[in-house]
Amino acid sequence: MSHYPIFADLHGRTVLLVGAGKVAERKAESLLKAGAVVRVVAQKLNPAFQAWQSEGRIIWLGGVFHDFYLDDVFLAVAATDDHGFNQRIFHAAETRGKFCNTVDTAGLCSYIVPAIIDRSPIQIAISSGGTSPVLARKWRQIIETLLPLHTGKMAAIAGKWRSRVKEKIDGMEHRRRFWEHLFDSCFNTLTAQGNLDAAEAELSAQLDGYRPAKGEVVLVGAGPGDAGLLTIHALQAIQAADIVLYDALVSDEILGMVRKDAEKISAGKRAGCHHVQQEETNQLLVTYALQGLRVVRLKGGDPFVFGRGGEEAQVLHEAGVPYRIVPGVTAALGATAYAGIPLTHRDCAQSALFVTSHSKHDGDQPDWRTLALSRQTLAIYMGTLRASVIAEKLIEYGRSENTPVAVISNGTLPNQSVQTGHLKDLPQMAENAPRPALMIIGEVVTLRDELKWFQEGNAA
Numbered sequence: 001m002s003h004y005p006i007f008a009d010l011h012g013r014t015v016l017l018v019g020a021g022k023v024a025e026r027k028a029e030s031l032l033k034a035g036a037v038v039r040v041v042a043q044k045l046n047p048a049f050q051a052w053q054s055e056g057r058i059i060w061l062g063g064v065f066h067d068f069y070l071d072d073v074f075l076a077v078a079a080t081d082d083h084g085f086n087q088r089i090f091h092a093a094e095t096r097g098k099f100c101n102t103v104d105t106a107g108l109c110s111y112i113v114p115a116i117i118d119r120s121p122i123q124i125a126i127s128s129g130g131t132s133p134v135l136a137r138k139w140r141q142i143i144e145t146l147l148p149l150h151t152g153k154m155a156a157i158a159g160k161w162r163s164r165v166k167e168k169i170d171g172m173e174h175r176r177r178f179w180e181h182l183f184d185s186c187f188n189t190l191t192a193q194g195n196l197d198a199a200e201a202e203l204s205a206q207l208d209g210y211r212p213a214k215g216e217v218v219l220v221g222a223g224p225g226d227a228g229l230l231t232i233h234a235l236q237a238i239q240a241a242d243i244v245l246y247d248a249l250v251s252d253e254i255l256g257m258v259r260k261d262a263e264k265i266s267a268g269k270r271a272g273c274h275h276v277q278q279e280e281t282n283q284l285l286v287t288y289a290l291q292g293l294r295v296v297r298l299k300g301g302d303p304f305v306f307g308r309g310g311e312e313a314q315v316l317h318e319a320g321v322p323y324r325i326v327p328g329v330t331a332a333l334g335a336t337a338y339a340g341i342p343l344t345h346r347d348c349a350q351s352a353l354f355v356t357s358h359s360k361h362d363g364d365q366p367d368w369r370t371l372a373l374s375r376q377t378l379a380i381y382m383g384t385l386r387a388s389v390i391a392e393k394l395i396e397y398g399r400s401e402n403t404p405v406a407v408i409s410n411g412t413l414p415n416q417s418v419q420t421g422h423l424k425d426l427p428q429m430a431e432n433a434p435r436p437a438l439m440i441i442g443e444v445v446t447l448r449d450e451l452k453w454f455q456e457g458n459a460a
C-alpha cells in the first residue's frame with residue numbers, strides 16, 4: 001500500500017499555508033470548507049485571500065516564514081512557486097514531525113490530497129499515490145456519475161438512526177443486512193424524491209417489523225484464475241458474503257475482491273496435502289449458515305467440475321440449509337482458450353472429454369478404450385502425477401504415440417506457460433510443469449501455432 005488513507009477532522013484545527021497564489025487559493029478553499037483554521041504566510045494576498053481575511057476566515061502572518069510557525073499547527077501546505085523555499089518548509093515540518101504537503105512535488109509530501117467525490121457525509125477519495133493525479137481525476141469523474149446525489153441524505157438519516165438500530169438488532173452481520181436491505185428498498189426512492197419524512201417513516205417501519213434473516217451458502221465458481229472471468233453473480237456473492245471459505249486454487253486477485261471485513265478461511269486442498277478435511281469444510285458451511293451468515297464457498301473453476309461441489313450441496317440439502325450454485329469457467333475452458341487451443345474443431349475433434357485421474361476409490365479404473373478413441377480431445381485434470389500411466393495406457397489402447405499434447409500451467413494467469421509435444425513425451429512434460437496444470441491430448445493442440453494470442457510469462 002503506497003499510502004495509508006485517512007479522513008482527517010480539521011474542524012477548529014490549525015493549518016499553515018505558505019503561498020497565496022492561484023494554487024494556494026484552491027487549497028485554502030477546501031481547507032476552509034473542512035472547517036480548518038487557516039494561517040497564511042505570503043508577501044501579498046490575492047483578492048480571494050483578501051476577502052477571506054476581511055471576513056476573519058484566515059489569519060495572515062505576513063511575508064516571512066519562520067520555522068516555529070509550524071510548532072502549533074496540525075498540518076502544513078507548501079504552495080509557493082519557489083522550489084527551494086518549498087523544500088525548506090517541508091524539511092522544517094519533517095523536523096517537527098508535522099505532516100506537510102508540497103503542491104505538485106511528490107517527493108516533498110508526507111501526506112497527499114486525493115481527488116474526492118463529496119456527497120457528505122459520504123466521501124470517496126481516490127489516490128494514485130502521487131503518480132498520476134490526472135488518472136485519479138479521471139476515475140473521480142467516472143465514479144461521480146455512478147453515485148446518486150441523494151446518497152449523502154441517505155447516510156445522514158442512517159447516522160441519525162444508527163444507535164436505535166444497534167439497540168434493536170444484535171450482531172454486526174445482522175445489522176449490515178438490515179441496512180443493505182433498507183438501502184435497496186423504497187427508502188432509497190423516497191430519499192431520492194426528497195421525501196425525507198416518508199423515508200424515515202419507512203426506516204422506522206422496517207425496524208419495527210425486523211426479523212433476523214436466514215443464512216445461506218453460495219457455492220461459487222471462481223474460474224481458473226483471471227479475475228475478469230468471474231461472472232456477475234460470482235462477484236455479487238463474494239461482495240455480499242460475511243464469510244468466505246476458499247480453495248487453494250483461487251487466485252489472489254479474486255480473493256482481493258472479497259469484502260474487506262468478511263472473514264476468509266482457507267479450505268484448500270492440493271493433491272497430497274489436505275489442510276482441512278472435506279468433512280470439516282462441509283460442517284463449517286452448515287454451522288455458519290445456521291448462525292444466519294451469508295457463506296460463500298469459493299472454488300477454483302466450476303464447483304461442479306471435479307470440485308466436490310456436488311458433495312457439498314448434498315450435505316447442505318440434508319441439513320436443510322438454503323443454497324445456490326454459481327457456475328464458473330472450468331479450467332478446461334479457460335486454460336485452453338488462453339492457450340489458443342479450441343477443444344473441438346470440425347477438422348479433427350467432434351467431442352471433448354473432461355477427465356480426472358483421481359477417484360474416491362483407488363480401484364476405479366477409467367474406460368481406457370473410450371478414452372483412446374480418435375477424433376476427440378481429452379482434457380485431463382489433476383493428471384500430472386499420473387502422466388506416465390495415462391500416456392502408456394492410451395497408446396496401449398490405440399491412440400498414436402504421436403498424438404499432439406499440451407500441458408497448460410497456471411492457465412489464464414499472467415504466469416501461464418504451455419508446453420506442447422507428443423503423447424509419448426507427456427510424462428517428461430508433466431514432470432517439468434508448474435502446477436496447477438491441465439493436460440490436453442488431441443490433434444486440436446496443433447492449432448495453437450496459429451491461434452496463440454495470449455502473452456505468456458508476464459508474471460511479476
Ligand code: SAH
Pocket residue numbers: 224225249299300301302303304305306307329330331332335380381382383408409410411412413436437438439
Ligand atoms: N473445479 C476446478 C477443477 C478442480 S481440480 C475447475 O472446474 O477447473 C484441480 C485441477 O484443475 C488441477 O489439478 C488442474 O488440473 C486444473 N486446473 C485448475 N486451475 C487451473 C489453471 N489455472 N491452469 C491449469 N489447470 C488448472
